Amino acid sequence: METQRLRIAMQKSGRLSQDSQALFKSCGLKINLREQRLIAHVENMPIDILRVRDDDIPGLVMEGVVDLGIIGENVLEEVQLIRASQGQPFAVKTLKQLDFGGCRLSLAVPDDVNYTGPESLAGKRIATSYPGLLGRFFAERDIPFKSVMLGGSVEVAPRAGLADAICDLVSTGATLEANGLKEVEVIYRSKAVLVQAPNPLSDAKQKLIDKLLPRIQGMQQARE
Numbered sequence: 001m002e003t004q005r006l007r008i009a010m011q012k013s014g015r016l017s018q019d020s021q022a023l024f025k026s027c028g029l030k031i032n033l034r035e036q037r038l039i040a041h042v043e044n045m046p047i048d049i050l051r052v053r054d055d056d057i058p059g060l061v062m063e064g065v066v067d068l069g070i071i072g073e074n075v076l077e078e079v080q081l082i083r084a085s086q087g088q089p090f091a092v093k094t095l096k097q098l099d100f101g102g103c104r105l106s107l108a109v110p111d112d113v114n115y116t117g118p119e120s121l122a123g124k125r126i127a128t129s130y131p132g133l134l135g136r137f138f139a140e141r142d143i144p145f146k147s148v149m150l151g152g153s154v155e156v157a158p159r160a161g162l163a164d165a166i167c168d169l170v171s172t173g174a175t176l177e178a179n180g181l182k183e184v185e186v187i188y189r190s191k192a193v194l195v196q197a198p199n200p201l202s203d204a205k206q207k208l209i210d211k212l213l214p215r216i217q218g219m220q221q222a223r224e
């Protein structure tokens with residue numbers, strides 16, 4: 001059954017949580033986010049906020065379980081690539097790129113490795129949580145490599161002897177440095193985006209979204 005309240009998914013805890021919450025606040029949403037709650041009701045508008053793992057957000061939006069979501073482009077693009085490789089469609093509407101969540105997906109190699117370009121990694125093992133984006137980068141260059149899929153702790157893989165290089169998210173580079181790695185190639189630049197479910201929403205919900213979008217636009221312009 002479709003609820004009348006607009007449902008928005010955000011990351012429960014992690015790098016996008018604080019900024020997502022601040023964005024809602026700046027749009028005038030009054031939210032009481034009690035720690036362990038999955039759903040928070042907005043007090044002054046017909047909106048519910050769903051707090052989940054970021055990886056769940058593309059699926060929830062695509063299926064229309066929620067109407068909107070805030071998610072990193074890196075996750076969105078990865079899900080799309082993986083689904084495409086399995087012959088499954090993936091469609092969500094990107095409403096707006098947001099001014100937070102900035103990071104890059106980069107290749108990094110041990111400090112003492114002489115890197116002269118992507119071909120330096122031909123035939124090597126590369127650990128990543130983003131096999132889709134990594135695979136596309138090397139496929140476009142016709143360079144063979146071996147993907148080592150790791151859900152976490154990617155940066156320790158070379159030292160542990162699991163991989164020759166890594167492909168991981170970077171913002172400052174401090175984590176790489178701490179693990180004796182150097183960033184050698186940026187393969188994807190990402191920010192958080194606001195996405196909408198592919199199917200048309202009720203007039204009331206769409207009107208609410210049309211009212212929120214200019215507020216987000218205004219907020220971001222003011223911050224520039």
Ligand code: ATP
Pocket residue numbers: 011012013014015016052053054055071072073074075101102103169170171172190191192
């Ligand atoms: P969850 O528990 O929700 O699955 P997570 O560990 O997968 O969390 P985070 O590390 O919180 O995710 O990152 C969420 C998103 O924040 C990333 O997908 C990316 O879009 C963005 N991000 C911004 N800076 C960084 C960074 N330095 N490292 C990783 N992600 C970053």
Ligand code: ZN
Pocket residue numbers: 053054055
């Ligand atoms: Zn995640």
